[in-house]
Amino acid sequence: MNKKQKFFAYPYVIWMFIFIVLPIVLVFLYSITTKEVNNIKTINFTLNNYKLFFDPLYIGVTIRSINLALVSTILCLVLGYPIAYIISKIHSKHRNTVLLLFILPMWMNMLLRTYAWMTILGNNGIINNFLNMLGLPSIRLLYNNSSIIIGMVYNFLPFMVLPIYTALSKMDQHLVEASHDLGADNRTTFLKVILPLSLPGVISGIIMVFMPAVSSFVIPRLLGGNRSLYIGTLIENLFLVTGDWNFGSAVAIMMMLIILVSMSILNRFDVDKEGSGSNLW
Amino acid sequence: MKKSIIAAVIALSLSLSFVGCSSSNKDKVVLNVLNYGEYIDMGLLDEFEKTHDVKINYEIYPTPEDMYTKVKSGATNFDLIISSDYMIERLINEGWVQELNYENIPNYQYIDEDFRKTAYDPDGKYTVPYFWGTLGILYDTTKVEGTPTSWDLLWDKEYSGQILMMDSQRDSLGAALKKLGYSLNTTNEFELEEAKQLLIQQKPLVLAYVVDEVRDMMIGGEAAVALLWSGEAVAAMGENENLAYYVPEEGSNVWVDAIFIPKTATHKKEAEMFINFLTDKDNTLRNIDYVWYSTVHKEAIKEVEEFLFDNPGFNPSDDILERTEMFRDLGDSLQLYYRIWTEILAN
Numbered sequence: 147m148n149k150k151q152k153f154f155a156y157p158y159v160i161w162m163f164i165f166i167v168l169p170i171v172l173v174f175l176y177s178i179t180t181k182e183v184n185n186i187k188t189i190n191f192t193l194n195n196y197k198l199f200f201d202p203l204y205i206g207v208t209i210r211s212i213n214l215a216l217v218s219t220i221l222c223l224v225l226g227y228p229i230a231y232i233i234s235k236i237h238s239k240h241r242n243t244v245l246l247l248f249i250l251p252m253w254m255n256m257l258l259r260t261y262a263w264m265t266i267l268g269n270n271g272i273i274n275n276f277l278n279m280l281g282l283p284s285i286r287l288l289y290n291n292s293s294i295i296i297g298m299v300y301n302f303l304p305f306m307v308l309p310i311y312t313a314l315s316k317m318d319q320h321l322v323e324a325s326h327d328l329g330a331d332n333r334t335t336f337l338k339v340i341l342p343l344s345l346p347g348v349i350s351g352i353i354m355v356f357m358p359a360v361s362s363f364v365i366p367r368l369l370g371g372n373r374s375l376y377i378g379t380l381i382e383n384l385f386l387v388t389g390d391w392n393f394g395s396a397v398a399i400m401m402m403l404i405i406l407v408s409m410s411i412l413n414r415f416d417v418d419k420e421g422s423g424s425n426l427w
Numbered sequence: 428m429k430k431s432i433i434a435a436v437i438a439l440s441l442s443l444s445f446v447g448c449s450s451s452n453k454d455k456v457v458l459n460v461l462n463y464g465e466y467i468d469m470g471l472l473d474e475f476e477k478t479h480d481v482k483i484n485y486e487i488y489p490t491p492e493d494m495y496t497k498v499k500s501g502a503t504n505f506d507l508i509i510s511s512d513y514m515i516e517r518l519i520n521e522g523w524v525q526e527l528n529y530e531n532i533p534n535y536q537y538i539d540e541d542f543r544k545t546a547y548d549p550d551g552k553y554t555v556p557y558f559w560g561t562l563g564i565l566y567d568t569t570k571v572e573g574t575p576t577s578w579d580l581l582w583d584k585e586y587s588g589q590i591l592m593m594d595s596q597r598d599s600l601g602a603a604l605k606k607l608g609y610s611l612n613t614t615n616e617f618e619l620e621e622a623k624q625l626l627i628q629q630k631p632l633v634l635a636y637v638v639d640e641v642r643d644m645m646i647g648g649e650a651a652v653a654l655l656w657s658g659e660a661v662a663a664m665g666e667n668e669n670l671a672y673y674v675p676e677e678g679s680n681v682w683v684d685a686i687f688i689p690k691t692a693t694h695k696k697e698a699e700m701f702i703n704f705l706t707d708k709d710n711t712l713r714n715i716d717y718v719w720y721s722t723v724h725k726e727a728i729k730e731v732e733e734f735l736f737d738n739p740g741f742n743p744s745d746d747i748l749e750r751t752e753m754f755r756d757l758g759d760s761l762q763l764y765y766r767i768w769t770e771i772l773a774n
């Protein structure tokens with residue numbers, strides 16, 4: 147890196163310090179103290195907040211959130227890989243249009259898109275109205291785990307598709323041709339050449355879906371009707387309702403640890419050390 | 428590169444134009460007001476801004492607990508806050524509320540004496556009542572048979588999946604406590620444990636735990652029964668004539684929302700002017716037409732329309748009121764309530 151480039155990096159370093167490093171340090175400080183951290187004289191260190199987290203009540207909440215995020219991530223992968231593959235195979239003239247159409251819903255606010263699902267799934271929603279029109283009874287679609295998962299898959303699918311698409315489209319097509327020349331059929335070519343080469347994209351996708359899915363609080367609230375507690379909602383409640391910032395910070399730090407650990411496990415599969423967001427879009 | 432320069436220029440000129448706007452307002456007093464959502468006719472804010480040459484910076488919050496953390500975090504120094512009895516009591520006890528100079532609020536004379544010296548402000552030094560109401564049950568008469576009178580409706584298996592509870596711990600726990608015949612303000616662990624079991628037992632029947640959505644969901648017929656505040660219920664009944672509201676006979680919560688000035692306020696004089704403006708008779712009537720809660724204004728109540736006056740949500744009978752109880756600040760026992768509510772939601 148030459149001098150000039152370094153100079154351009156400074157604003158980002160400052161930005162990163164103020165908006166990423168400092169808040170994490172503050173959250174960490176809150177998590178290991180009692181009450182306020184503003185006044186250095188009265189600061190009191192404790193590990194009780196972490197101890198409290200290992201209460202079966204909160205462990206249960208954490209496990210439930212991880213399960214939900216895992217299911218959403220797997221569904222996103224199952225749906226997202228074929229979509230990315232199909233898009234990457236489209237003639238380059240139309241590919242950008244299709245990609246644009248795919249990203250288009252993301253231009254709209256996530257809250258609005260989630261609210262739209264409420265009117266689709268509600269007791270008097272579009273689906274149930276249609277069922278009633280056919281003379282069928284209404285079914286309860288909203289406010290259960292499936293509606294939360296639908297909301298998550300819908301909202302986070304692009305985060306899965308785009309990295310996989312990038313990995314697939316960057317792939318050297320000559321390798322595929324070489325595989326065919328050597329007598330491999332389509333299935334073998336896919337399993338031995340295409341899939342391993344797209345793995346970095348898959349791993350980035352999994353990380354980028356899993357992270358927001360495990361911590362989301364808006365979707366469980368709107369589509370789940372708060373019928374069960376998830377870790378994102380728990381943190382939100384601890385900060386806004388209970389006002390217990392110390393314990394809330396401890397839960398937030400624990401959640402960051404969970405994400406970090408799962409990321410490092412995933413990165414072991416990333417043989418080429420290529421993925422994990424370094425060259426996404 | 429060229430593009431980013433253009434973008435930078437646009438961004439710079441935009442930010443400059445904003446600076447331009449704010450500088451013209453520099454000499455105006457900015458009044459920071461904090462209120463529940465949908466709890467004031469916004470036209471009143473515009474009118475006060477125009478007539479008093481003040482700029483109002485208006486912020487909203489969903490539940491009293493949110494207000495408390497918002498005020499305590501100190502991000503904004505609010506000049507005037509509208510909130511509920513037990514949370515005001517907590518702030519008064521913690522020394523966060525200023526005494527009012529009632530000479531600057533001549534309209535205070537129109538406030539009903541019954542609401543002047545209440546549990547949360549026993550000497551009537553800190554607050555001016557804003558609206559009041561009850562906690563009760565809103566139900567859809569096309570789905571619920573007969574005329575229910577008890578809390579049992581919220582636990583009726585007949586309406587499984589059609590019951591809405593509130594994501595507000597004191598209100599939902601209050602309903603369970605009253606059904607059991609206990610006080611809303613109990614700090615007895617055994618009574619609270621019973622209430623917790625009752626709410627856990629109810630959970631499979633509950634469609635959702637919501638607050639702001641209840642009104643629209645009941646109007647739209649998404650649910651049959653809902654725990655709700657009276658004003659929301661009156662507003663919903665105005666939009667859907669099949670809805671009815673009652674305060675259960677086992678007793679319930681009666682609450683008063685009041686206006687106060689926190690210690691951190693920087694414009695007390697203008698804040699008091701605004702309180703006086705809000706307690707003006709015509710302005711109160713305008714406000715009633717928007718929020719639909721019961722008024723504390725002695726003159727305004729005489730001029731409300733008949734359909735409102737006859738609505739048990741707006742004007743409950745003395746018989747009902749005798750069985751109601753106000754929320755009180757729970758002090759340290761609040762932690763117990765938080766814990767129990769988390770356990771219910773996490774179950």
